[in-house]
Amino acid sequence: MRVVILRARGKIFSAGHDLKELTSRRFDKDGGQAFFTETFSTCAKLMQSIANHPKPVIAEIDGIATAAGCQLVATCDLAVASERSKFGVNGIDVGLFCTTPAVALTRTISRKRAMEMLLTGRMIDARTAEEFGLVNRVVPEKSLTEVVGELAQTIAAKSALAMRLGKEAVQKQATMSVAAAYENASRVMVENMLADDAREGIAAFFEHRHPCWRGK
Amino acid sequence: MRVVILRARGKIFSAGHDLKELTSRRFDKDGGQAFFTETFSTCAKLMQSIANHPKPVIAEIDGIATAAGCQLVATCDLAVASERSKFGVNGIDVGLFCTTPAVALTRTISRKRAMEMLLTGRMIDARTAEEFGLVNRVVPEKSLTEVVGELAQTIAAKSALAMRLGKEAVQKQATMSVAAAYENASRVMVENMLADDAREGIAAFFEHRHPCWRGK
């Protein structure tokens, strides 16, 4: 496996948590507290497992992505949406502010745009999501799977080792100081340079041929 | 009170500090040092009190917003500007680099754009401010107050409790690592979920009726 594609069936990419399930747990002895705690903690772990996954993860969105569903789009490394897709962090409309989605959203789009979506529950269309940097590309519905497939092929044709080293390091350095980030990144560059795949890739480049990756 | 709107009379939203007042204090025994220290410290406190305010704060700009005035726009949660508005961090023109405004500006718009404004003193028009993400929306002068009013109404119709919990948490997590941010955000989600307003909001959603918020 070289790349992960997250895709949904039907008109909803993801509407986030199941409010019916959450509500049903209000009858638990503790009013649902333990269940809610576990649910949001599991969700946060899932999101971080995507960011920390050694393979690139692409969201393929055709439809609605709201609340934790929008968080999922923000969290994926890349996102491609159909023209009819819509995005929102609209928990505030039901009295439940999208606080966990905000962690991903504020790290993906600029502050005032994230705040407007969070405070107003406003849904944005696919073009706006592209302008905001929430998705990489918007395409007609009928070419969505093809475009995502091509993007995945492009990535799958690279060295899996370089991809893993690089993705890990990029995530890790995000909240470091510049000096610490460079120290870590430089170490990873040396490790990558000493690997077989960099030797092969650079040799292939000079010999005008396709590289033959070994993933190490 | 559910939402704060900052609006100015006349053609200047805010031109920042009063340079005449600052200059007059150069005759103080210490050359103004104590006064300057207090002034910039008070300004920084004011800005942080907006970010930390439990209610959303909207800047309604019709005219000039420069230096600490531009910092104020950058600091507010949301900003709507009239078409004739202009923005700049032009302290460098008088030999006083907009260092404190830069704290808000660099956290609101992207790095190279912030640097150009800071290093050159360049004024940008309202459309450019929207493209940069410094303001959320640009509208004709005559509809400015109406549009801001509608935005405020949208926000005022939400649960004040969810708004407070969410805004606080979003501010708090901004400079945390992703893992710490999720830990904090998940705790807030549980607290929000256990509150009456979330129960009411979710119930109203399933019953296709307007929620009746109690703010707790």
Added chain:
Amino acid sequence: MRVVILRARGKIFSAGHDLKELTSRRFDKDGGQAFFTETFSTCAKLMQSIANHPKPVIAEIDGIATAAGCQLVATCDLAVASERSKFGVNGIDVGLFCTTPAVALTRTISRKRAMEMLLTGRMIDARTAEEFGLVNRVVPEKSLTEVVGELAQTIAAKSALAMRLGKEAVQKQATMSVAAAYENASRVMVENMLADDAREGIAAFFEHRHPCWRGK
């Protein structure tokens, strides 16, 4: 000297590290490890010396800027590109992920756009680079040097002291919490306000004349 302009001869602004030189060191006793370590460490120091340089640094790009060459563009305070310029962090194509360039790129353009460039090796044209905020402005080839010259003149006409104090503080506060950033920035504002150049600049402003900077 008031401002630094980085410009290249020929069709390549910078293609980053010399892969032939790196490859030749694979025959070193340690397989090149010491040389690679020194190379990437030196590169990281160079990049940080630009960010920490007391004078603004402008990249003038006419042509290709790839890998560490794109990192250089991202690192400079400002960047102006000709219409035919192209940008990419395409190390992944040769099995060497652009991990160190990512440090600069992810701090300059938004996350999903940076990830797409890093994971796919995609080259972007000058207009896209401007939209992404990687460059400040795109102009026809024939006016490039003139436009950069004007930008440099604008900056050179400011107080070198205010420029140094401001640029230093803006870099320093970037990864601080908002509270710490304001504390530091406020101190710098007072220092700047007490300097001769701020006194002169503000006086000149009130007297409607050009300031005469002394750089102190």
